[in-house]
Amino acid sequence: MPRPLSQQTIAVVKATVPALEQHGPLITETMYRRLFRNADIAALFNQANQKKGTQRLALAQAVLAYAQNIENLSVLGAAVERIAQKHIGYAILPEHYPFVAEALVGAMEEVLGDAATPDILQAWGEAYWFLADFLIEREAAIRTEIEAKPGGWTDWRRFVVAERQVEAEGIVSFILRPEDGGLVVPHRPGQYLTLRFDEAGLPGVKRNYSISSIPGDEGYRITVKREPNGEASCFLHDHAPVGTILEATPPAGDFHLAKDPQRPLILLSGGVGLTPVVSMLEVLAEQHRDVPVFYVHGTSSPAHHALDAQVRLAASRHGNVLVETFYETGADDKANPGRITINWLRANTPLDEAEVYLCGPRPFLRHFVGGLKDVGIPADRIHYEFFGPADEELAT
Secondary structure, three states, rough: OOOOOOOHHHHHHOOOOHHHHHHHHHHHHHHHHHOOOOOOOOOOOOOOHHOOOOOHHHHHHHHHHHOOOOOOHHHHHHHHHHHHHHHOOOOOOOOHHHHHHHHHHHHHHHHHHOOOOOHHHHHHHHHHHHHHHHHHHHHHHHHHHHHOOOOOOOOOOEEEEEEEEEEOOEEEEEEEEEOOOOOOOOOOOOOEEEEOOOHOOOOOOOOEEOOOOOOOOOOOEEEEEEEEEEOHHHHHHHHHHOOEEEEOOOOOOOOOOOOOOOEEEEEEEEEHHHHHHHHHHHHHHHHHOOEEEEEEEOOOOHHOOHHHHHHHHHHHOOOEEEEEEEEEOOOOOOOEOOOOOOHHHHOOOOOOOOOEEOOOHHHHHHHHHHHHOOOOOOOOHHHEEOOOOOOOOOOO
């Protein structure tokens, strides 16, 4: 357990809140510039988020939230767990933390100039290590848990593309099995794999993909949509035939089905965001047939609807699943026209008493995460997954 911060340190950090509100994005931009002078450290990061600028904005928000809540860090518990899970995915280790500390404090000094007094720099150094020690402890516990399981591993492991399956227009599933022929640790339904593409011929590229298969010990399935200008997704579609080697860290993520669900469940997805909830539905069909499930999915058209046959087969095995589909165009007698709405959910599902798991494009999440809260659904019953930094677009 990290040593508690002194009241003086807390007071000094809280006093920097106005400066962080004004200069936070520039501080984090400067921090990454300083940090990435070290090529080995730069290689740990998803550089796509750096190019888009979303990572530095997300970090600026996180630093500000930390300063604002430094007296009551319990409100940041979910964010800390999400960061720890991401660090497992990107193979971040304790020895990497000092580089970030030096870059962050140095960036504050560079951006704030004379306002960055020795007291402020010292307080932020202490505050950084207080949070870092929490993360290091949590990450060590996660790794210990994974390594204790059959098929568990840490760091990067080589996987081979064993099968490919076209699921819909522009959507392909990839079955990944370990090159060494060993077992893999079963994922929690909803978790993702972090893939590194160096061995496949795309050096420096890393991406997270939800696992769309039922948990097992032989391998994983990811289901990938070709994104316009998507470096990794286009590579997978065009240059990853059977036999391609990809590297992966163990399944990670704090978005996963509860082990013993007690409430009715609404599985809500948009587009290829159905991948983690399909894995959830498979587990519910096998292990929780007493739990009512409402599976609601929206996509652009029937041609872009992936994994529908698998969903309906799992629903039939479960016996108590309502499957509803929405198509923006081309709706037929098996689908609703248009888009899913909060009002439709309120009228057709037990929304007021259910747990809601949702995944989809960022606008989809922004609409539903905020909309569900607006109609009175408690935040602790709204579970969602997104990839990339949690920037201001999802703040509610």
